[in-house]
Amino acid sequence: MATMTAGEKSPDWQQAARIAIFVFAMVLYLTPLVSAALFGFTLPGKGFTLESLLPTLSEPEFWPAVLQTLELAVLTSLSSLALLIPTLIWLHLRSPRLLAVADGLSLIPFVVPAIALVTGANLFFRAVAPSFLVSVYSLVPFYVVLTLPLVFRALDAGIRVIDVKTLMDAASSLGAGTIRAIIQVILPNLRTAILNAALLSSTYVIGEYVLSSLLLHTTFPVVIEETGQTYPRAAAALSFVAIMGTWLLMLLLSILTRGKQIRLMSVGAGNLAADAR
Amino acid sequence: MGIEDAAGVELADISKAFAGRTVLDGLDLQMPGRELLALLGPSGCGKTTVLRVVAGFESPDRGRVLIGGKDVTISSVRRRGIGIVFQAYSLFPHMTASENVTYGLRVARVKKVEVAKRATELLEIVELGEHGAKYPHQLSGGEQQRVALARALAIQPKVLLLDEPLSALDARVRVQLREQIKRIHRETGTTTLLVTHDQEEALTMADRVGVMSNGRIEQLGTPEEIYHHPRTAFVSEFVGAVNRLPTIIDGSQAVTLGRRMTITNPDFVRAGDVEALIRPEDLRVEAASDGIGVISAFTLRGAVTSLEVRLDDSARPLRVDLPSPAAGEFRISQRVSVVPRRDSALVDNTQKRLEPVV
Amino acid sequence: MGSLAKLWEPQYRNAFETSISLSLLTAIVGGVLGLLLAWALATTTRPRWLKSIVQSFSAVASQSGGVALAFAFIAAIGTQGVVTGLIEQATGWNLTSAVNILSFFGLAIVYLYFQIPLMAILMVPTLEGVKSEWGEAAASLGASRWQYLRQIALPIMMPSIAGALLLLFANSFSAYATAYALTGGSVNLVPVLVGFFISGNVLTDTSFASALVTGMIIITIIAMAVRALLMRRSTRWLQ
Numbered sequence: 093m094a095t096m097t098a099g100e101k102s103p104d105w106q107q108a109a110r111i112a113i114f115v116f117a118m119v120l121y122l123t124p125l126v127s128a129a130l131f132g133f134t135l136p137g138k139g140f141t142l143e144s145l146l147p148t149l150s151e152p153e154f155w156p157a158v159l160q161t162l163e164l165a166v167l168t169s170l171s172s173l174a175l176l177i178p179t180l181i182w183l184h185l186r187s188p189r190l191l192a193v194a195d196g197l198s199l200i201p202f203v204v205p206a207i208a209l210v211t212g213a214n215l216f217f218r219a220v221a222p223s224f225l226v227s228v229y230s231l232v233p234f235y236v237v238l239t240l241p242l243v244f245r246a247l248d249a250g251i252r253v254i255d256v257k258t259l260m261d262a263a264s265s266l267g268a269g270t271i272r273a274i275i276q277v278i279l280p281n282l283r284t285a286i287l288n289a290a291l292l293s294s295t296y297v298i299g300e301y302v303l304s305s306l307l308l309h310t311t312f313p314v315v316i317e318e319t320g321q322t323y324p325r326a327a328a329a330l331s332f333v334a335i336m337g338t339w340l341l342m343l344l345l346s347i348l349t350r351g352k353q354i355r356l357m358s359v360g361a362g363n364l365a366a367d368a369r
Numbered sequence: 370m371g372i373e374d375a376a377g378v379e380l381a382d383i384s385k386a387f388a389g390r391t392v393l394d395g396l397d398l399q400m401p402g403r404e405l406l407a408l409l410g411p412s413g414c415g416k417t418t419v420l421r422v423v424a425g426f427e428s429p430d431r432g433r434v435l436i437g438g439k440d441v442t443i444s445s446v447r448r449r450g451i452g453i454v455f456q457a458y459s460l461f462p463h464m465t466a467s468e469n470v471t472y473g474l475r476v477a478r479v480k481k482v483e484v485a486k487r488a489t490e491l492l493e494i495v496e497l498g499e500h501g502a503k504y505p506h507q508l509s510g511g512e513q514q515r516v517a518l519a520r521a522l523a524i525q526p527k528v529l530l531l532d533e534p535l536s537a538l539d540a541r542v543r544v545q546l547r548e549q550i551k552r553i554h555r556e557t558g559t560t561t562l563l564v565t566h567d568q569e570e571a572l573t574m575a576d577r578v579g580v581m582s583n584g585r586i587e588q589l590g591t592p593e594e595i596y597h598h599p600r601t602a603f604v605s606e607f608v609g610a611v612n613r614l615p616t617i618i619d620g621s622q623a624v625t626l627g628r629r630m631t632i633t634n635p636d637f638v639r640a641g642d643v644e645a646l647i648r649p650e651d652l653r654v655e656a657a658s659d660g661i662g663v664i665s666a667f668t669l670r671g672a673v674t675s676l677e678v679r680l681d682d683s684a685r686p687l688r689v690d691l692p693s694p695a696a697g698e699f700r701i702s703q704r705v706s707v708v709p710r711r712d713s714a715l716v717d718n719t720q721k722r723l724e725p726v727v
Numbered sequence: 728m729g730s731l732a733k734l735w736e737p738q739y740r741n742a743f744e745t746s747i748s749l750s751l752l753t754a755i756v757g758g759v760l761g762l763l764l765a766w767a768l769a770t771t772t773r774p775r776w777l778k779s780i781v782q783s784f785s786a787v788a789s790q791s792g793g794v795a796l797a798f799a800f801i802a803a804i805g806t807q808g809v810v811t812g813l814i815e816q817a818t819g820w821n822l823t824s825a826v827n828i829l830s831f832f833g834l835a836i837v838y839l840y841f842q843i844p845l846m847a848i849l850m851v852p853t854l855e856g857v858k859s860e861w862g863e864a865a866a867s868l869g870a871s872r873w874q875y876l877r878q879i880a881l882p883i884m885m886p887s888i889a890g891a892l893l894l895l896f897a898n899s900f901s902a903y904a905t906a907y908a909l910t911g912g913s914v915n916l917v918p919v920l921v922g923f924f925i926s927g928n929v930l931t932d933t934s935f936a937s938a939l940v941t942g943m944i945i946i947t948i949i950a951m952a953v954r955a956l957l958m959r960r961s962t963r964w965l966q
Contacts, residue, residue: 113767127809211925300904313793453864
């Protein structure tokens with residue numbers, strides 16, 4: 093990379109500047125996390141203790157909320173995959189032009205942020221089918237829409253790497269029907285992409301607050317927020333757990349993709365930045 | 370638009386290592402002004418490093434660089450008076466062809482009127498007069514390289530450096546551009562250093578060719594000298610094709626294919642079995658029922674046809690090049706005798722070769 | 728339609744002004760700092776492990792936000808925060824008196840947590856796309872390093888930089904969870920306001936919420952459309 097004029101070896105001050113920048117960055121990233129752990133898991137004069145968490149953990153709605161969130165994450169991932177895998181394979185095989193269109197469409201959820209989506213949903217369903225939004229599972233289709241850009245790209249990237257057309261032709265020449273070909277030939281090659289998509293999707297759902305709170309459902313982030321109003325230390329502890337969980341998922345993701353992640357994240361980051369916030 | 374006293378380039382005892390690996394080791398090179406010198410060699414031989422040392426993009430660990438007699442070893446790139454064309458990505462993508470060409474002039478604060486005039490002139494020289502307003506992405510690869518050439522010449526450099534300028538181009542465009550570069554060199558008289566791995570390029574374009582291998586210049590000479598009088602096995606094998614024939618040393622002469630030959634490499638040191646290196650076009654075949662070989666294949670190359678001849682006493686086939694009409698007189702499985710046309714040859718110690726010469 | 732007219736009333740106009748200024752602030756500050764981080768990431772070769780760690784953490788941090796981040800920051804620089812306490816112990820200076828986490832600037836700081844790495848992640852490919860040949864050619868043509876940066880490198884990167892800034896702007900503008908969890912509504916922002924009108928904290932006026940959302944969407948659409956145009960040029964130059 094070359095914003096330097098050529099021929100100059102990196103001056104020492106530049107190297108020092110880089111290291112300084114890295115150190116600042118790490119301090120930035122780690123401070124809230126470490127603080128949350130310290131604040132949440134210690135009490136003045138007591139050292140490490142889980143006391144602050146106890147009242148929250150025994151709240152009747154806590155564990156159901158956690159399970160709910162996990163359930164939603166799984167359902168969203170499965171729904172997204174069930175929707176997009178066949179669609180993308182079909183698009184890649186039959187219509188590259190529609191694929192480009194779909195690619196553009198997949199960006200719409202970014203232009204329409206979550207807060208706008210929930211407003212629209214509210215208006216629409218209250219008028220048309222008021223009981224739809226009552227069920228917590230009504231969140232799933234919205235989540236699928238909101239994670240569309242990331243899941244689309246993760247799967248698309250995986251499909252581009254394998255030559256779908258050739259694989260399908262080879263499978264059918266050996267006698268496999270379309271569905272069988274997809275299940276036995278294409279899907280195993282998409283394992284990594286599918287896992288990526290599922291991880292990205294789940295990470296999003298686990299932290300999603302806008303829709304769940306405004307549609308009056310109780311999920312893990314909602315519980316954290318409510319806890320924070322009376323038990324700040326408990327909220328900090330829970331936040332630490334949530335952030336660590338996300339980071340571990342992302343670590344898993346990066347181990348799986350080994351370097352391609354950054355490109356994927358930059359695409360994903362560029363398209364899904366706002367909505368979890 | 371010529372340069373009166375064109376600058377020569379001199380490299381003295383240049384050494385350069387990257388990450389512990391020695392790329393250049395005590396290299397010397399002298400280019401007189403106005404010369405077009407080609408550095409020819411395989412990837413990794415150090416030829417690009419030589420060019421970059423002349424340019425100033427790399428500082429040598431040891432040695433001196435002189436341009437026009439002036440020691441520029443510690444001068445920055447900007448002050449050396451060089452022009453450069455890269456293999457790819459030469460042009461600034463956000464500027465038109467004209468703006469690219471005149472960038473150096475504008476940096477030097479040349480007056481606007483003069484700048485406009487030179488832009489037209491230079492684009493004419495590379496035959497892109499009407500394309501000044503186009504952006505690089507609207508130009509073909511060959512056109513982009515021509516604009517890059519015009520841009521390098523705009524500042525009237527003392528030395529023009531061409532780093533594999535044709536390697537990324539289609540074969541046909543390559544040939545056209547070769548001619549253009551030669552013509553421009555003749556017209557401007559700019560001292561030019563060309564780096565390439567394509568021997569045809571080097572032989573057709575250069576006044577002199579330096580064949581490099583592993584950081585050293587194996588031989589420096591005119592194309593004719595390099596091709597017809599190679600001084601090392603590497604040179605004869607890298608430039609053009611060559612056969613390796615079993616040889617017996619008798620006194621100060623070599624005996625190959627029944628013929629006594631003078632040994633051309635002056636400093637040959639014998640170590641075990643010896644082979645003579647003879648080019649395909651320096652061998653003759655004659656139909657002979659008691660000949661030492663049998664024709665096993667024909668390869669039509671165009672004006673020339675290569676005959677593959679299998680010798681009775683050698684596992685490796687020979688390649689003999691004949692003008693195609695003459696090759697028509699022979700048949701497969703025909704027994705022939707093979708005779709060298711010359712009476713001198715380069716010899717070399719036997720090496721393991723992985724693939725036959727075809 | 729009457730709802731749209733209502734948008735000009737002072738408290739709602741103020742929401743747009745606050746949202747816009749918060750977004751501008753975090754986009755520009757995040758942009759500059761993120762660009763520095765991107766430069767460090769793109770140009771570093773050693774030590775490789777440090778660069779790798781920072782790059783991975785940046786990718787994750789750029790996607791973070793929401794409730795968890797808000798409370799983590801409160802734990803750090805809130806009135807009883809860990810960092811606040813450390814600074815007070817060390818220097819006697821009360822951080823909260825200068826920067827209250829629950830204010831506009833506190834929110835800006837929290838936003839920067841993801842804006843900076845987002846900018847960095849977006850800009851690393853751009854910086855890497857700047858070809859070394861351009862710098863070398865510029866030098867051969869007599870340009871100083873400063874001239875090269877000003878006349879070649881920056882102009883080439885500008886569409887990409889502008890596009891990234893627009894993304895950061897839209898990102899900040901649409902953010903709800905972080906703002907709500909942190910300030911609850913004490914900082915007057917458009918997304919938070921919309922949330923109030925939907926969930927009935929003040930009074931439920933869904934048509935006015937729609938008007939607010941429409942205003943919001945117009946802003947984000949304009950930002951994204953301009954960005955799309957810019958990206959076409961930048962991919963052409965930097966690929």
